[in-house]
Amino acid sequence: xxxxxxxxSTWWRDPLPWSLAALLLLSLGMGHLAPLFSAMFPAxxxxxxQQESFIALVLAHLQIVAVSSGAAAxxxxxxxxxxxxxxxxxxxxxxxxxVAMGQTFPPVAVLAVAAPLIGFGELPALIALSLYGLLxxxxxxxxxxxxxPAATQEAATGLGMSAGQRLWQVELPLxxxxxxxxxxxxxxxxxxxxxxxxTVGAKTLGSPIIVGLSGFNTAYVLQGAVLVxxxxxxxxxxxxxxxxRLERWRLPAAR
Amino acid sequence: MIEFRNxxxxxxxxxxxxxxxxxxDEGEFAVLxxxxxxxxxTTLKMINRLVEHDSGQILFRGEEIRSFRPEAIRxxxxxxxxxxxLFPHWTVARNIATVPELLQWEPARIQAxxxxxxxxxxxxxxxxxxxxxxxxxxxxxxRVGVARALAGDPELLLMDEPFGALDPLTRAALQRExxxxxxxxxxxxxxxxxxxxxxxxxxTRIVLLDxxxxxxxxTPAELLSRPANEAVTDFxxxxxxxxxxxxLQTVASRARPDEHAEGEPLDGAASLREALSAxxxxxxxxxxxxxxxxxxxxxxxFDDLLRAPS
Numbered sequence: 012x013x014x015x016x017x018x019x020s021t022w023w024r025d026p027l028p029w030s031l032a033a034l035l036l037l038s039l040g041m042g043h044l045a046p047l048f049s050a051m052f053p054a055x056x057x058x059x060x061q062q063e064s065f066i067a068l069v070l071a072h073l074q075i076v077a078v079s080s081g082a083a084a085x086x087x088x089x090x091x092x093x094x095x096x097x098x099x100x101x102x103x104x105x106x107x108x109x110v111a112m113g114q115t116f117p118p119v120a121v122l123a124v125a126a127p128l129i130g131f132g133e134l135p136a137l138i139a140l141s142l143y144g145l146l147x148x149x150x151x152x153x154x155x156x157x158x159x160p161a162a163t164q165e166a167a168t169g170l171g172m173s174a175g176q177r178l179w180q181v182e183l184p185l186x187x188x189x190x191x192x193x194x195x196x197x198x199x200x201x202x203x204x205x206x207x208x209x210t211v212g213a214k215t216l217g218s219p220i221i222v223g224l225s226g227f228n229t230a231y232v233l234q235g236a237v238l239v240x241x242x243x244x245x246x247x248x249x250x251x252x253x254x255x256r257l258e259r260w261r262l263p264a265a266r
Numbered sequence: 267m268i269e270f271r272n273x274x275x276x277x278x279x280x281x282x283x284x285x286x287x288x289x290x291d292e293g294e295f296a297v298l299x300x301x302x303x304x305x306x307x308t309t310l311k312m313i314n315r316l317v318e319h320d321s322g323q324i325l326f327r328g329e330e331i332r333s334f335r336p337e338a339i340r341x342x343x344x345x346x347x348x349x350x351x352l353f354p355h356w357t358v359a360r361n362i363a364t365v366p367e368l369l370q371w372e373p374a375r376i377q378a379x380x381x382x383x384x385x386x387x388x389x390x391x392x393x394x395x396x397x398x399x400x401x402x403x404x405x406x407x408x409r410v411g412v413a414r415a416l417a418g419d420p421e422l423l424l425m426d427e428p429f430g431a432l433d434p435l436t437r438a439a440l441q442r443e444x445x446x447x448x449x450x451x452x453x454x455x456x457x458x459x460x461x462x463x464x465x466x467x468x469x470t471r472i473v474l475l476d477x478x479x480x481x482x483x484x485t486p487a488e489l490l491s492r493p494a495n496e497a498v499t500d501f502x503x504x505x506x507x508x509x510x511x512x513x514l515q516t517v518a519s520r521a522r523p524d525e526h527a528e529g530e531p532l533d534g535a536a537s538l539r540e541a542l543s544a545x546x547x548x549x550x551x552x553x554x555x556x557x558x559x560x561x562x563x564x565x566x567x568f569d570d571l572l573r574a575p576s
Contacts, residue, residue, distance in 0.1 A: 166351025169316055169424075170364050170414070171340035184355050260355045260398050 027248040034241040038065040041234060048230045060219040060231045069238060072215040075133060075205045076246075079140035080198040087145045087197070088190060091152020092178065106149065114146040118204045126211040136208030136215075143204060144197035151193025155186030188258045195250035202243045206235070216242070267292045267422060267454050268313060273322035275308055275478075282308040283478040286322070290471070295448050295455045297469035299462065301501075305478035306458045310426055313456065314340045327421075341365055344415030344423040348430045350407045352399040358384070358410050359395040365418030383413035387443060405436035412444070416453075425457040429464070441467060462502055466490075466510055474498060486514050512538035512571060518563055520570045521555040527565035531556040534563045538571055545571075 022028075041059060048058035090110070094103035118139060125135035159182050167177045183190075206217030216239045223231025270288040274281070283305040290296045298306040311317040312324060315336045324331045331339060344365075352361050359380045366376045384391040387409040399407055408428060415423055429437045445468055448455055459465055465472050466486045474481045474489065482494040490511045493499045503510065518534030531554040532541055544553060551568035 160349075160351070162347060162349040162351035163353060164351075165316070166345065166347060166411075167353070169314060169340060169345035169347070169351075171337045171368055172364075173337050176368070181353055185353075261400070 027245065027252060030241055030245045030248060034069070034238065034245055037241065038069045038238060041065045048234075052228075052230045055228060055230055057228075058230045060222065060228075060234055062222070063214065063218065065234070065238060068214065068216050068218060068235075069242065071213075072202075072205055072217075072239070072242065075136060075140065075208060075213060075215060076198060076201045079137050079205070080144055080194065080201050082137070082141040083144035083148055083197055083201075084194050086141070087148025087193070088152050090145075091149045091156065091190075092183075095153055095156045096174075103153070107153075110146045110149045113142045116143075118143050118207055119210070122208065122211050131212035133208075133213045135211050136205065136213040140201045140204055140208065144201050147193040147196040147200070148190070149193075151196075152186065152190050155189030155193075156182050158189060159185045188254055191250065191254050191257060195247065195254070198250070199243055199247055202239065202246060206239050267294075267327060268456070269323075269325040269328075270309075270312075271323040271325070273312065273319045273324055275305075275312060275317060275320050281478050283312070283319075283475075286475075286478070286480055288473060288480060288483065290454065290456060292454055293452050295468055295470045296457070296473055297465040297471070298456065298458045298473045298475060299460065299465045299501075300475035300481075301460065303477065304475040306460075306475050307426055308478075309475065310424055310456060310458045313422075314343050314345060314424055337368075341368055341418055342421050344418065344420035346408075346411045346415035346423070346425045346428045348427040350399070350411035352407055352410060352414070354399050357396050357398060358389075358402070361399065361410055362413045362417050364414055365420075369418055379417060379419075380413075383416055386416075386447065387413050389413075403436075404432055405440065408432060408436075408440060409443075412440070412447075416447070421454070423453055423455045425455065427458050427460070430459070430461075437464075444468060463510075463513075466514060474501060476501075487511065490514070509539055509542070512542055517541050517555050517566055518557070520573060521564045521566050522570070523564040525552075525565040525567075526562075527552040527554045529553055531562075532566060533558070541566055542571055 045059050049055070052058055087110075090106055093099040094106050121139040121143065122135060125139050129135045129138065163181060163185070164177070167181045172180065205213075205215050206220060209215045209217035209221050216235050219231040219235035220239075223229065223233075223235065268288075268290040270286045273283060273286045275283040286305075286309065288309075298309055300306045308317055312319045313326075313331070315331060318332075326334070326339065353364070359377075362380045362383055363376045366379055371379070380395065381391040384394055389406060389409055394402070394406070394410075399410070402410065408431075412425075412428065415425070429440050432440065441464060444455075444457075447453070448468075457468065469486055471483060472486055472489050473483045476497060482489060482498050484492075489498060490502060490507055493502065493507075499507065515538045516534065517532050517536050517538060517540070520538065521534065529548065529550060532544060534555050534557045541553070545551060545568050552565055554565050555563040557563055
């Protein structure tokens with residue numbers, strides 16, 4: 012098999028379905044935990060966040076992460092490819108500096124600057140998160156392509172592949188596992204940072220946390236934080252599985 | 267087939283090849299040899315335009331290579347390199363199929379060609395077709411590298427120190443394979459090496475380069491018996507030149523068919539160098555000679571080694 016524990020007796024060892032099930036159960040059935048939160052925080056009148064349903068918050072959060080990380084991946088991989096081509100080589104230091112600067116800004120600051128310029132809501136959040144997620148993707152794309160052995164590159168060219176054929180058939184497939192690691196890092200950063208985006212009016216799992224923090228409602232903070240955590244774990248596990256799948260050819264046994 | 271006319275190449279001001287004129291004819295096994303920095307690899311890579319020459323002309327079948335598209339000319343020339351450069355994410359079959367795929371052959375034709383080449387290089391197709399490069403030994407990888415270079419049925423095969431990284435036994439086995447492939451296919455081969463014995467054993471023509479200049483080109487026997495200058499003598503291994511000369515000729519070529527001798531017979535296909543070793547080791551001056559089927563070819567005397575080639 013391919014290393015993914017999907018065979019009969021060991022399926023339960025795979026953590027991905029467990030974390031997904033926990034995420035789904037909690038986001039659908041948080042209301043049933045009202046007695047638990049009442050017992051933990053007896054001082055609170057309303058121990059469960061009820062302004063939006065948790066499942067709607069999870070989906071909204073997921074959507075912001077998907078759109079911003081998707082944009083970051085497209086732009087980041089594109090930039091990474093561009094600066095490793097013959098023609099784009101000289102722009103590489105510039106791109107690396109710009110992208111690194113993008114990540115030096117704290118996300119809150121980016122949001123704070125973006126909101127008055129673009130207005131409140133999801134758009135400033137999407138822009139801030141996309142910029143913020145670029146660095147790991149650009150870096151991993153460059154690293155992945157450079158890690159393709161020089162002899163492999165020379166053979167590809169020497170056998171008569173065009174630049175495009177070499178990129179699609181040799182460089183990208185070999186760089187992909189490293190690129191996916193970068194996209195994974197970037198997406199996980201965005202899962203956490205998207206929570207902060209609720210400060211500029213985007214609806215995310217950060218909403219209960221922010222409301223809870225400003226209203227001294229620790230139960231809200233906990234509910235939001237646990238769901239963000241589970242979401243991050245699930246996405247991380249999914250990426251690990253994807254990465255393994257992309258490197259099947261590296262396995263020792265012939266398939 | 268390939269002609270260099272006063273070709274020069276410099277990298278950032280440093281001369282790599284200077285004023286090189288050279289002709290390689292159809293069917294030749296040309297070996298470019300020289301120390302490091304002699305320009306032998308550069309010369310090879312100029313043929314398939316991995317390195318573009320600065321001045322002079324390089325003709326492929328009479329036409330300047332710059333008149334072809336680089337990809338087109340490379341697909342007509344096989345290319346094998348030292349560390350194989352196999353594509354690690356592709357199976358052996360997919361690797362070998364690289365050039366046929368680029369040439370858009372029919373899938374059935376590609377598959378037949380892959381199996382034919384695996385057979386040719388002594389790799390059982392059913393066993394190796396679906397393996398990945400990292401599941402092969404160094405020698406097997408190099409065989410696949412050679413098979414990949416031959417796959418598109420190229421008019422010319424370029425090899426850049428193809429056996430440099432192999433152990434002596436594997437290396438000798440692959441050298442025998444190459445000699446056999448060259449005999450059978452009659453393909454023109456240009457190979458780079460720094461190993462003089464590899465060059466003497468395989469080449470129909472040796473091209474000795476030094477500091478980017480042609481020092482001498484000729485058959486192995488010509489280089490050994492009529493070296494152009496001291497540098498050639500040194501490079502060929504001054505003290506062993508005689509022994510290397512013996513290595514180029516077979517026992518059968520000197521055997522006396524009407525004579526007989528006692529003792530363990532020599533193989534007619536063995537080199538005179540091996541015969542010399544046998545004379546010295548066994549302390550005799552006469553040995554019987556047989557062919558591959560064990561039939562007598564007569565006898566060889568110790569002083570036959572000194573006779574001029576017949």
